[in-house]
C-alpha cells in the first residue's frame with residue numbers, strides 16, 4: 001500500500017513537473033488567454049477517470065457505471081467553472097450582475113476542482129433518485145494532508161459537504177449548507193479511496209436533513225459519520 005502510494009506520488013510529481021513546464025511556457029501569453037480557457041476546457045467534465053486514479057477508484061467507478069446501465073443510478077457530471085447541477089437556480093437567487101462582471105468571479109472555480117490531477121480531490125458522485133441517496137467515490141491526494149500520512153479533517157469535511165450538497169440539491173434545487181456535524185472516528189490514509197454514502201433523511205418545508213457515513217473500499221473501516229442541514233433558498237430573501 002505504502003509502496004503503491006509512493007509510486008503514485010512519484011508519478012504525480014513527474015506529471016506536475018511537466019505541467020509546470022507547460023505553465024511556464026504559456027506565461028508569456030496574454031492575460032486574457034491565460035484566464036479564459038477554451039470553451040472545451042470550461043465545460044470539461046471532471047468526474048471521469050484520469051491517470052492519477054488508483055486501481056481501487058477505477059474499479060469502483062466501473063462498478064457504479066454498470067449500475068447506471070438500467071437507469072437506477074446516474075453519474076453526476078462535475079465542471080470546474082460552473083456549478084454543474086441546476087446552476088441556473090443559483091444564478092437566479094444569488095448573483096449580483098456587478099459581481100459576475102468583476103475580475104474575481106471570472107477566475108472563480110469549484111474549490112474541490114482547483115487542484116492538478118491527483119494532488120487534491122479526485123471524486124465522482126453517483127445518484128440513486130428513487131432511494132434519495134448518493135455515493136461519492138473519493139481519493140484524497142497529497143496536497144490534502146493534515147497529520148503526516150493522513151487526510152486533513154477539513155478536506156474530509158469539504159468532501160462531505162459536496163456529497164451532501166449534491167444529495168440535497170437533487171431534491172431541493174438551490175440549497176445552502178446551514179449545519180454540518182461530523183464525527184471523525186478513524187484517520188483516513190492519504191491517497192486512499194473512501195466511499196461516502198449520503199442519504200436524504202427528511203424534507204421539512206425548506207429544510208433538507210441529510211446523513212452520511214465514510215467508509216473504506218472494503219467497508220470494514222468506518223472513518224466518519226455526519227449529519228447535515230441544508231436550506232432551500234428563498235427567492236424573496238437576499239443571500240448577502
Ligand SMILES: CCCCCCCCCCCCCC(=O)SCCNC(=O)CCNC(=O)[C@H](O)C(C)(C)COP(=O)(O)OP(=O)(O)OC[C@H]1O[C@@H](n2cnc3c(N)ncnc32)[C@H](O)[C@@H]1OP(=O)(O)O
Pocket residue numbers: 083084085086087089090161162163165166169173174175176177178179205206207229231232233234237239
Ligand atoms: C444546486 C446546486 C448544486 C451543486 C452541486 C453540488 C456541487 C457543489 C456542492 C458544494 C456544496 C457547498 C455548499 C456550501 O459551501 S454552502 C456555503 C456555506 N453555507 C453558508 O454560507 C450558509 C450561510 N447561511 C445562510 O445563508 C442562511 O442562514 C441560510 C440560507 C442557510 C438560511 O437562511 P434563510 O433566511 O433562508 O432561512 P431561515 O433563517 O429563515 O431558516 C429557515 C429554517 O431553517 C432553520 N435553520 C436555519 N439555519 C439553521 C441552522 N444552522 N440550524 C438549525 N436550523 C436552522 C430555521 O430555524 C428555519 O426553521 P423554521 O423556523 O422554518 O422551522
